[in-house]
Structures are given as structure tokens and as C-alpha cells.
Amino acid sequence: MPSVKPWTAALLAFLVCMAASLALVEGLHRQQRSEAMARVSDLANDHAQALQHGLEQALSANYALAALVQQSQGHVTQFEAAGEMLLKFHPGVTMLGLGPGGRITQVMPLLGNERAIGFNPLNDPQQRDEARRAQLARQLSMAGPLNLVQGGVGVVGRLPVFLPDELGHESFWGFTNVTIRLDTLLDHAQLPRLSERGYLYELWRSVPESGAKQVIAEGGHGVLDQPVERTIALPNAQWHLSVSPAEGWTSMLDQLVHGLSATLVSGLLSYLVYLLARQRMQERWLETQVAARTAEIKAAQQQLQATLQAVPDPMFEFDLEGVCLGAQVPLHGGNFLHAEMRVGRHLQQALGSEAGREVMCALDEAHRQGWSGGHHFVIHHEGRSHEFELSVARSSVSSGGSPRFVAMVRDVTRRQIDQEMLRLTAKVFELSSDAFVVTDANERIMMVNQAFCTLTGFARDEVLGRQARLLAAHRDDDSFAHLVRTAIQQHGHWEGEAWNQRKDRSRYLQWLSVSCLVSPEGQTSHYIAAFRDITQQKQSEERIRSLAYFDPLTGLPNRTLLQERSQATLNTARRTAQGFAVFFLDIDHFKNVNDSLGHGIGDQLLLEFARRLRGLIPEPDTVARLGGDEFVLLISQADVVKAQKLAQAVLELATEAFMAGGHELNVTLSIGVALFPQHGTDFQTLQQRADAAMYRAKRSGRNQYCLFTEAIQADANRVLLLENALRRALERGQMSLHYQPQLDLHTRAVVGAEALLRWNHPELGNISPAEFIPIAEDTGLILGLGEWVLRTALSQLRQWIDQGLPPMTMAVNVSAVQFRQAQLPELVKRLVSEAGVAPHLVGLELTEGVALDDPVGASLILDRLHAQGIRLLMDDFGTGYSSLSQLKRFQVSKLKIDRSFIKDLQNNPEDQAIVRAIISMAQALDMLTLAEGVEDAWQLDFLQQEGCHEIQGFHFSRPLPASEFETLIRRHLEETSSGVG
Secondary structure, X not given: OOOOOHHHHHHHHHHHHHHHHHHHHHHHHHHHHHHHHHHHHHHHHHHHHHHXXXXXXXXXXXXXXXXXXXXXXXXXXXXXXXXXXXXXXXXXXXXXXXXXXXXXXXXXXXXXXXXXXXXXXXXXXXXXXXXXXXXXXXXXXXXXXXXXXXXXXXXXXXXXXXXXXXXXXXXXEEEEXXXXXXXXXXXXXXXXXXXXXXXXXXXXXXXXXXXXXXXXXXXXXXXXXXXXXXXXXXXXXXXXXXXXXXXXXXXXXXXXXXXXXXXXXXXXXXXXXXXXXXXXXXXXXXXXXXXXXXXXXXXHHHXXXXXXXXXXXXXXXXXXXXXXXXXXOOXXXXXXXXXXXXXXXXXXXXXXXXXXXXXXXXXXXXXXXXXXXXXXXXXXXXXXXXXXXXXXXXXXXXXOOOOEEEEEEEEOXXXXXXXXXXXXXXXXXXXXXXXXXXXXXXXXXXXXXXXXXXXXXXXXXXXXXXXXXXXXXXXXXXXXXXXXXXXXXXXXXXXXXXXXXXXXXXXXXXXXXXXXXXXXXXXXXXXXXXXXXXHHHHHHHHHHHHHHHEOOOOOOEOHHHHHHHHHHHHHHHHHHOXXXXXXXXXXXXXXXXXXXXXXXXXXXXXXXXXXXXHHHOOOOOEEEEEEOOEXXXXXXXXOHHHHHHHHHHHHHHOOOOEEEOOEEEOXXXXXXXXXXXXXXXXXXXXXXXXXXXXXXXXXXXOOEEEEOOHHHHHHHHHHHHHHHHHOOOOOOOOEEEEEEEEEEOOOOOEEEEEEEEEEEXXXXXXXXXXXXXXXXXXXXXXXXXXXXXXXXXXXXXXXXXXXXXXOOEXXXXXXXXXXXXOOHHHHHHHHHHHHOOOHHHEEEEEEHHHHHXXXXXXXXXXXXXXXOOOEEEEEEEOOOOOOHHHHHHHOXXXXXXXXXXXXXXXXXXXXXXXXXXXXXXXXXXXXXXXXXXXXXXXXXXXXXXXXXXXXXXXOOOOOEOHHHHHHHHHHHHHHHHOOXX
């Protein structure tokens, strides 16, 4: 910032100080004026209030006179006495008068006021207007100041008086008059004292008729200067009192003194500033000289420091004895030597004996020759060895001074490590399993490793110096090479799959990674390529993909690929507004093939069936295997007619026997079909509905197809509803057992009862076992239900025996699902023991399907049950495929002839023949027979004649609750004992 000359600073200081002083003086003057005006305002206010109070007190005498007139009804007889009294209370009043009709007829005191008698203000030009306004307003008014008729100047207060006439109307009577002399009023308000106290004043009013200013009184000599004004409010008039000091608000002498004082102070301050500015100018000149010299020294130091910092290695200063005199730390930071080599410490202590001796040798050599180099020493620090290179130079010293040496120490450990890393890198390059190729900027091969030679079949000398394109599978096609070059130019790197060829021209797929090296000038100097053979890897990936999307047995699309293709089919159908069909099919009784012939035969059957399906349904339609014997067909552009024709064609695929492992297999199919968009708008819904239709086909007898309908959906919903309700049926007490008696045809005694499960739902009502038992078997709920049925039935049997009923066989149906449980014999044994009944009274009814599903497993379980003494009954005999050998092996004690053969027994010779055959076979195998569904006497007689042992049916009794069953048995016992029956 440029310096300011002393006299300029002094002038500025004088002007600033003078302005501040004048502002201060002006503020003082304003404060004095404000204080003076406050005092004058209080004084004027006091005199104005005194004047107003005097006038109001004097004028109030009118109200007393008016009261006197009204009291005397206008005939005042004691006016003198009343007037004399009023004059005592109103000393400022000069005259009291009564003016009936306006004309004054009575005055008090009369002396000096004689001339007022007969004066009528209503007729006087000077007072007429004011008097009429008072009469019309019916209010007190004041006239004046004016020249009084009795002489002098004063003011007159009039109050119009109104009296009621004979009719009660008020009429103008006249005026009461109060006259006040002005000089008396002013003396009472002490206005003249303002002049004595040095103030100018002026009492004035505005004339109502003209608005002109009328001076009532004034005092002092001079012109009012911004006077303080106070207003005096009077009846029908306002007076104003203006007051100001006679000598003005401020004193000229004070102003002069203040101005001279401000000038003197400003002058002294400006002189002081002049002296300070002059001294500061001299100091700045000295500072400039010192700063210039300091800058020169600092620049020299910075140049020296920059020179030292440019050296990347630490530098130390030693004396001839090896004591450290100083250290220079490089710009990038020091190393552990700086911590060890402290000032004042001997290098033998800091570096150790061996390194110390080497440094001392360098110092001696530098002392003799002036310079020493090429020395190396090693220091061990924190478990690592550091190698240093040492250079020493002798410093110039003054004559007679001790010699000093500057030593530069370079850590060459990193260089040694880098050289070792280069050797290791070369070794890794050579031994890497990936092939490496290094080329120049023109793509001429400069270096390859052993893996390259092994992979390509080329020797090093066969490729060095040649173009890298000799390895490309398509040497004449530059499109791929152009793609790679473009990527490298943009990103510096490219990697991906590429086809290359070996020396023998065989092609292979490789994973190739190419990068470029850029020179400091920004130009590509080399290319480095690494690659490996991924042929086997791709083959493995393809196998994995095949496993992920295709069924390993049949090669058909699996569930995952089916899901993807279904979404594509859905998108196409929505875009083209064309339908498609979803088929869900499986092979009837396929499990029997696996169980009887083995899974190998089952797999061959599936393979042959898949081959036939592929031959029938070409691409792009999909044939998928979900697992087991379940297949799904996805048929595009299909309507109802096409779907039905194709379903029939699929059924016909199974009409020709399948050959598997030397076995000729005849199978049937069950097929369910759902159409888009009629039966669903997403694949999951379509698949579920095709599955529901397929199960309807199975329940309808198998070997057929079923097109989805809403009725099927309703059945599916019903099944879901029953399944959910069935899960809580036991705990909610909705299940019960009914018992149907079994009658011996020879003795006509009840020898047994079959326990039949009943379900009564509070909302759905009675639900048939034929409806809910299959659901329980499918969901596994049959296990809990079966255990409950067996426990309840055996407990009931124990109760009947305890109550005196004869022992009888309790037959309980056992599901095929229960028979697949290996712990069934233990469960039966435990429940029989808990109930306390004899095992031979327990009969388990099995279906022929139990034996067919798993003959070997069933035989083991039945043997264990038979060993416990449990009776085994074959239920619904004649409807399945039991063989005589199986019956013998299972040790069945009783065959139950199915009701389907009994129902039309009287009219159907074939049923009669079947029944005879079953009874004969049972007799030959030493088994009992029991006929179900006997409903009339003819059936009973026929069965008895043919040798059937027992019957069960409505002809004797329907299934009954436990209490009714007990009543029936007791009644039957009574009848048989009495010879009735």
C-alpha cells in the first residue's frame, strides 16, 4: 500500500476532527434547545391552564343565574342578594346581568355598570351574530374580547334561558350575562410575569367571522422565534398562547466558544498526526531496506535448499572422528537412518561396528583424496537387511578449522529387490500355464513363453520376428483383428473368446486377453497377449447347461426350460392374439412297473415313451418331463379341436406295447388339457388346471384325456376346502365312528363289527368317506386319522365287553398309505395293549392294492402283524389283481366279497358265477368269506346255500352309532335266545 505524506495525513486528520467537533457542537446546541423548549413548554402550559381555569370559573356564574331565573319563573326579586353572593365566589367577574328577551334590565353591581342597562346584544351589530348562535344552540357562549359599553375591554359570557309556557312548550326567556374585564383576567393568570422572566408572549385568537388573527394581549419586545404554543379551549372559541425566549433559544456567545474550541482541538490533533506519519515513513524506509536484504539471503537459502532437496538420497555431515554434525532429509521423507544418526552421535554407535568401519574408511579416503565413492554397507533393521551405497566429499573449511565431510547415502535395497523381481517375473512368464506373446507396435512377435510353444506346437525360433496373425484361425478375415484393435485404442485392453489355430492347422477356442503398453510420448510401444485353451471348459459348460435345462434321462426340456419357453409362448400368444394348449399327462400305474420290474425297466419305458412323444410333436412345440412319469406338452396355435385331436393321438401312442429289458409292457395314459386364454392367462394357472383335468381323467377310469372345465375347478376348490377343514376336524370333534354288524349265516349270531369313519362338518354337513379318505391319503392326514380310528374302535370294543356284550371281532380299514409305514405293527401292538383287548379280536382290512404296490414290503409288515395274533382281512376282493400265491403268502384269514358283485346278484348270472368262484377258492385256501352290501333275503339265502360264512349289509343293519349298535346287539341276543329269527 503506498505511503501517505505527513502533511496530507495532517490535513485529513484536521478535516475529520473538525467535522466530528462541529457535529458534536451541533448536537449540544440541539440538546440545549430541546431542554429550553421543554422548560418553556411547561411554563406556557401553566399560564394557559391558569387562564383557562379563571375564565371557566367566571363564566360558570351564568349557570347559577340561569338556575335563579328558572326557579323564579323569570321574575327574579332577589337579584342583588344573589349577585352579591356570586361575586364573592367569582372574583374575576366585573358584572352580572339579566336580560329578559335579550335586553339587560338588571346588573350587579350597578356602580360603574349603569351604561349596561338597556343593552340588547341581539340588536348590537358587533355581538348580534354571537348572541343568535348562542340562542339557537341553547349553550353557553363567550363574546370578546370587545369594548364594553360600560367602558374598557373584556369578554362577556351569555347563557340563553328557556322557560315553559302555558302549553308546556319551552320558550326563550332571555340571557344571563357575566362580564369579565380582560386586564383583571390576565393579572389573575400572571401573564405579565412572563415578560419579567425574559420571555416574549402573545395571547391571540382567530376571529370566527373573518378568520383573522386578533391579538388579545402580548408582552416583551421583539419577534417570537419558533414559539411554544398552547391552546385554551373556551365556549364557542379557542384562544392561543405563544411563548418564546426574548434572547432566542441559543446563545451566540456559547456558539462562538464551542466553535473556537473545536478548531483548537482539531489543530492540535492534526499536528500530532503529522508527527506520527513522519515517524512511520522513516520506519517503513528502514523496513524496506531490511526486507530487501532478508529476501536476498532467503533466496540464496532456498536455492541451496532446492539443490539439496533435488538430491533424492539422505545427506549427513561428519567430522574426521565420525561424529554426526548435521543431516539433510530428502523432500519425500527420511528413513530409519535419520532416527539412528542423530547430531552428536558417533557413526559406530548408530550403524554398528561393521557398517561403521566401512564408513570410517570412506571418511579417511575422502580426507586424503578430497572425495570417496563406491563403498557399500549393510544394516539390519526390524528383521530386514538394507544395503546402502556411500559417497563422501570433503567440505572446504577456514584455515585451522577441523575438517568436515558430506556423506550421501543411497538405499539400494529396492534396486536389488527390483532386480530379483525381474528375475522372478521372467520365471513366472516362462512357467505360466497361460500362453504369453509380446509383440512390438507393428505386431511382430518379440517374446513367447514355454506354454505358448506347448499349446500352439510352434518353437520359439519359428515365430520370433513374424506377424502375430499367423496364429489366427481366419488369416484372411481382418474383421476380428479390427474389432480387437479398436477396443484397445479406446480402452487399452480387450478380452474375450477367439478361434486360433496350432501349427498343425487344427483350430481351438481360446480365452484371449490383449493389452497395450504406451510409451512416455503417448505412443503404443508393445502388445501383450495372454491366452489359454477353453475347449474343454466350453464343453463342460455345455454339459452343465444341458443338466440345468434338460432332463438327464430323456433329454427332454426340464421344468426350468419349460418355464422359459412358456413365457416366450405367452408373449407370442398375447402379441398375435392366438391361443395355445398345455397338456399334463402321466403313465397309469407306472409305479407298479418300477416296483415289480425295477427302476431300470421303468427308465427304459420312459425313454421309449419320450421318443414317441418327440416323434409325434416336432419343434417349436415343447415336450418336457417334470419328473417321474409326469410330462407337459406346450402346443402353440392350438384351439379346442386341435387339442382334442392331439390328445387322442397321444393316447394312441400307448396302444402299441413297449419293449423294455425283454419285457413287453402295455400301459395307458391319463391326460389333462388347458387352453389359453379360456382357462387361464398365465402359465402357472394353465399348468394347475391341466393337472386338475388330468386327475379328473384318472378318477374317471384312466386311459383317457379330459379338457378342463369350471366343474373341474369347482372339484379342485372343493378338494382344497375339504383338505383345510380336514386338518382341524379331529381336534374340533367333527369325527365319529359308526359300527356295522357282521352276521354269522350258520349261527345267526353277531360275530363282528366294522368301524366306519364319519365326518359331520358344521357348515358342509355329512361328508362321504369316499370323498375325504382319498384327500387324507394324498395329504398324509390319513396317518393321524387311522391311528384315531383304531384307538377309538378298540376302546369301544373294550367298553362293550366290560358292559357284558359277547366278544366280537372289531374290523378296521387300513389305508395303503398306513401300510407303507414300517412302524405300523408297533403302533397296532401299542393300541391293542392300551385298550386291553385280545389281539385275535382285532381285524385289519386291507385292499388288494396294498399287495400290488409293494408285495415284498407288505409281506414283511403282514408277517409281523400275524405274529402278534392280529387277523387280516382282504377287503373288496375280486376288484383287483391279487394272485393266489400272494393270498397264501399274506396269511389272510378272511375274504370280503365286494358289494359290486352282490348288488345285482339275483339278475346277473355272471355275478353269481364270480361269487361261487370266490367262495370255492376261499374254501380251498381254508379262508372265511364275508359278503358286503347284502340288502335282501334272496341274496342272504343264495350266499348261505353257496357256503358263505358271514354277511354285512342293510338287510340286517345299517352302520350305527355306538349306543344304537349296543342296543341292536342286546335286542338280537334276546331274540336269538328266545328262538326268534
